[in-house]
Ligand code: HEC
């Protein structure tokens with residue numbers, strides 16, 4: 001339907017040509033009530049156009065100056081990410097939970113840890129982690145380098161100590177030349193190198209482009225009318241944009257969206273008087289969501305329609321409940337439009353080769 005394109009719509013309206021701009025009925029009505037008629041449509045159109053620009057992908061991956069990327073370091077990090085010998089049992093690698101064929105997550109409500117014990121939280125994807133401002137659902141890690149130590153040494157996960165992990169790698173002849181290629185001749189295998197290489201590999205994992213990206217970059221035909229209406233809802237009436245902002249669809253902040261449960265989330269690291277941080281969890285990216293599966297920090301919601309039903313119901317009331325969540329009434333077709341948007345945000349799976357591990 002929207003074939004004259006959002007970019008041109010304002011101009012067409014200005015000269016009085018008919019152009020069917022796809023907007024949610026409510027956004028249209030609200031704007032029409034405010035200013036009336038075609039001018040209102042033009043205004044909503046320019047609002048959407050501004051949002052379109054706000055979701056533009058960055059041109060390149062940010063690597064920190066203290067840990068620049070090189071092909072050798074990235075290749076080493078890739079091997080370490082897939083190497084189960086970094087775990088005490090010898091059977092768990094980073095990729096066991098962040099599985100590339102499962103969207104860099106797992107298919108479980110919450111992760112399965114050492115000796116298959118269930119962990120309290122769901123495995124997030126590691127795609128686009130180069131841009132993470134804080135890591136983990138509660139933001140307790142600041143950098144990918146620091147984060148890498150956590151699963152490696154957590155007794156409930158890979159259950160190693162860093163000195164033991166270093167010893168394991170030193171005993172594998174093939175690793176020494178890889179460390180030297182990454183960090184310089186004569187450089188011994190050490191914990192800092194393991195962390196730096198893992199982080200470098202993770203930074204290289206970026207969401208492939210999606211239909212939504214093509215639309216953002218100017219292809220007016222890349223999105224279906226339903227997905228376009230979904231974006232108008234997302235940035236308008238439904239208010240999703242107040243937290244799922246930026247090209248990654250996250251504000252990198254923490255909110256209590258009213259899920260039941262007593263996990264304090266970010267609240268564990270904030271003083272008790274900072275009420276909004278209690279039960280608050282990091283806004284997850286909405287890119288590359290699995291079409292089915294487990295959502296939220298605790299894996300408690302198992303479908304995207306159920307996520308929308310949660311937002312419509314509003315979640316449980318408590319003092320920390322986010323004030324940015326508005327009471328929301330969504331018709332069946334509006335829900336379909338939001339789901340169409342979520343699907344258009346996701347690109348094809350990121351193809352990676354499984355490395356041949358050093359012996
Ligand atoms: C047993 C499953 C498991 C293993 C093994 C594992 N992870 Fe994770 N990973 C998780 C879970 C669960 C979380 C979320 C934990 C939390 O927030 O408390 C997580 C979080 C992360 C995050 C933060 C993502 C974000 O959005 O904040 C990164 C990065 C990460 N893991 C990388 C790694 C690396 C690197 C390894 C290997 C050294 C690894 N993981 C091993 C389950 C696992």
Ligand code: HEC
Pocket residue numbers: 234238239240241242243244254255256257259280281282283284285286289294295296297298304307311322324325326338
């Ligand atoms: C107040 C901020 C906020 C608003 C507004 C908001 N979200 Fe969220 N969203 C979050 C947070 C925080 C989480 C994770 C909560 C948790 O796990 O405890 C989340 C989780 C999700 C998830 C699950 C993603 C995953 O990987 O588990 C989806 C899907 C989602 N939101 C879609 C939406 C949609 C669609 C809207 C608009 C109707 C919306 N959100 C509005 C903050 C928000």
